[in-house]
Amino acid sequence: EAGVVQSPRYKIIEKKQPVAFWCNPISGHNTLYWYRQNLGQGPELLIRYENEEAVDDSQLPKDRFSAERLKGVDSTLKIQPAELGDSAVYLCASSMGVSLSYGYTFGSGTRLTVV
Amino acid sequence: GQQLNQSPQSMFIQEGEDVSMNCTSSSIFNTWLWYKQDPGEGPVLLIALYKAGELTSNGRLTAQFGTTRKDSFLNISASIPSDVGIYFCAGQLSNTGNQFYFGTGTSLTVIP
Numbered sequence: 001e002a003g004v005v006q007s008p009r010y011k012i013i014e015k016k017q018p019v020a021f022w023c024n025p026i027s028g029h030n031t032l033y034w035y036r037q038n039l040g041q042g043p044e045l046l047i048r049y050e051n052e053e054a055v056d057d058s059q060l061p062k063d064r065f066s067a068e069r070l071k072g073v074d075s076t077l078k079i080q081p082a083e084l085g086d087s088a089v090y091l092c093a094s095s096m097g098v099s100l101s102y103g104y105t106f107g108s109g110t111r112l113t114v115v
Numbered sequence: 116g117q118q119l120n121q122s123p124q125s126m127f128i129q130e131g132e133d134v135s136m137n138c139t140s141s142s143i144f145n146t147w148l149w150y151k152q153d154p155g156e157g158p159v160l161l162i163a164l165y166k167a168g169e170l171t172s173n174g175r176l177t178a179q180f181g182t183t184r185k186d187s188f189l190n191i192s193a194s195i196p197s198d199v200g201i202y203f204c205a206g207q208l209s210n211t212g213n214q215f216y217f218g219t220g221t222s223l224t225v226i227p
Contacts, residue, residue, distance in 0.1 A: 004157070040219070040220075041217075041219055041220070042119070042203050042205070042217025042218050042219055042220055043158065043203075043217050044217070045214040045215065048214065056214060059214075091157050091158075093157070104148075104160060104215075105160075106157030106158050106159070107157050108155065108156050108157050109155075109156070109157050111155075
């Protein structure tokens, strides 16, 4: 079974430029999460989707961040415009449901560097 | 957000030694998780704990859900070089889908 696939693996952009990250969850997983991991820190939740509905986006900086999960499968996270402080690893994870007994799998992440 | 404090922040041990690390919070959690993250990869779930006092093993790893529900512990016995990585605890406030809060991690280095 393929895991959670993220692309690109690395991205370097200048500040004020837009950037987008893509995530393909494990087939059949209806719950999808975007996390941000700053250097030396644990992951922090940005947004959670149940199918195509964003059910928890309270920690998503909505002035510059947006996300979508059309058709309830793939998801895209966008930053526009990017700031220096957005440099981090952006992790996508998926699970069959919100209960831990279904498992909770992370992708390898996209490492963003804003210069 | 919730603050999960992990200690120690880093560990340097000899191969074959046992390892202990812990995670504490000011809040009560219903679920505790332990993850391992290798460089350039996402975290991988090691152990999940669902009940206060629960003790669960996964090979050489043993984790416990603290009786106060505000802490959890992870032990690794007879460490090997591939145990190197960063270990994160994560807590979930309820079973209804609330977010997981991650600790700041414990970096483990195993010296052959």
